[in-house]
Amino acid sequence: MKLPHRWTKNALLFGGIAAWGLLLISCVSVNRAVLAPPAVPGAKFVGTKTCAECHAEITEHFNTATHANLALSDAKVGDTGCEACHGPGSIHNKAGGGAGTIVNPGKSPETCFACHLDKRGEFSLPNAHPVLAGKVGCVDCHDPHQGKVIKRTGAELETPNETCTKCHTSQKGPFLFPHQAMQEGCTACHNPHGTVNQKMLVARDANLCLRCHLEHPAVAGGVLGDGKIVAGSQDHRTRLQGGTCWSAGCHEDVHGSNASKAMRY
Numbered sequence: 001m002k003l004p005h006r007w008t009k010n011a012l013l014f015g016g017i018a019a020w021g022l023l024l025i026s027c028v029s030v031n032r033a034v035l036a037p038p039a040v041p042g043a044k045f046v047g048t049k050t051c052a053e054c055h056a057e058i059t060e061h062f063n064t065a066t067h068a069n070l071a072l073s074d075a076k077v078g079d080t081g082c083e084a085c086h087g088p089g090s091i092h093n094k095a096g097g098g099a100g101t102i103v104n105p106g107k108s109p110e111t112c113f114a115c116h117l118d119k120r121g122e123f124s125l126p127n128a129h130p131v132l133a134g135k136v137g138c139v140d141c142h143d144p145h146q147g148k149v150i151k152r153t154g155a156e157l158e159t160p161n162e163t164c165t166k167c168h169t170s171q172k173g174p175f176l177f178p179h180q181a182m183q184e185g186c187t188a189c190h191n192p193h194g195t196v197n198q199k200m201l202v203a204r205d206a207n208l209c210l211r212c213h214l215e216h217p218a219v220a221g222g223v224l225g226d227g228k229i230v231a232g233s234q235d236h237r238t239r240l241q242g243g244t245c246w247s248a249g250c251h252e253d254v255h256g257s258n259a260s261k262a263m264r265y
Contacts, residue, residue: 037080038103038111043088050093051082061146085111085144106139119193128194141192161186175256179263181212182255188212209245 052059062068062081070084083089085105092102105111109131113120122128129136138144141163143151150160164186165172173182181188189208190200197204203211246254251263259265 036114037084038087038114040087040089040091040101040103042091043101044090045080045083045088046090046093048079048082051089054093054097055082058145065144065146066149067144105144106137109138112138122191122193122195125194125196127196127198127200129192129200131193164192171255173256176258177261177263178256179254205244209251 048059048062059082067085068081070081085103086092087103089102092098095101103111109120109123120132123131131137141151142149151163161172161182171182171186186192187202189202191202192200194200195202201208245251246263253260253263253265257263257265
């Protein structure tokens with residue numbers, strides 16, 4: 001079938017390129033994400049200014065938050081950043097607050113999963129924080145209203161480790177011989193949302209340590225095709241084939257030690 005002159009292949013090609021260009025320009029020029037908010041039956045949008053009348057202690061810092069890039073397009077009420085995650089707030093506002101009148105992501109991760117769908121998958125892995133079971137919530141580790149989302153205890157100089165060690169106190173130290181990996185952050189070795197490995201490790205067995213310690217004389221020989229580690233001595237080879245760097249009787253105290261530079265108890 002022959003296309004009419006006005007719909008030639010070249011015309012379709014250039015038209016498609018032009019449409020793609022306009023779409024790209026529109027995406028680049030918009031610096032705020034637009035998404036579908038959670039529903040609150042019977043409620044209408046009231047705008048962030050209305051939210052601030054009661055929640056000024058939250059909204060006054062919200063412009064520093066990563067989530068401040070979220071917005072809803074509603075010319076009638078203006079900025080609706082709060083309602084992007086909490087749903088329309090007219091019923092909540094009229095009732096003067098109260099449970100059930102607004103969506104509370106702190107009680108359920110479902111609102112968070114609307115954008116962070118990959119985290120739902122990680123929480124479903126064999127070793128994960130029990131968020132899906134309701135024993136831990138996203139807001140236990142994250143502050144969606146201020147700063148870079150990861151909770152800290154105050155000063156910007158503090159690392160995200162402060163969040164992890166609020167619960168995992170024995171790993172905090174201080175230690176006479178701290179593991180340098182702790183300075184990089186807990187996430188250097190762990191994925192806090194979940195992995196297939198025990199203890200939410202980002203890699204299994206000695207391969208986790210090899211990510212940083214390839215220069216160690218015990219492993220300088222590399223790894224064989226069958227996955228067995230070629231150690232610098234028969235003793236190291238036997239130990240590593242029977243366990244890991246931290247379970248083979250060598251480096252048991254991997255977060256830090258008060259007894260040994262080699263991370264021993």
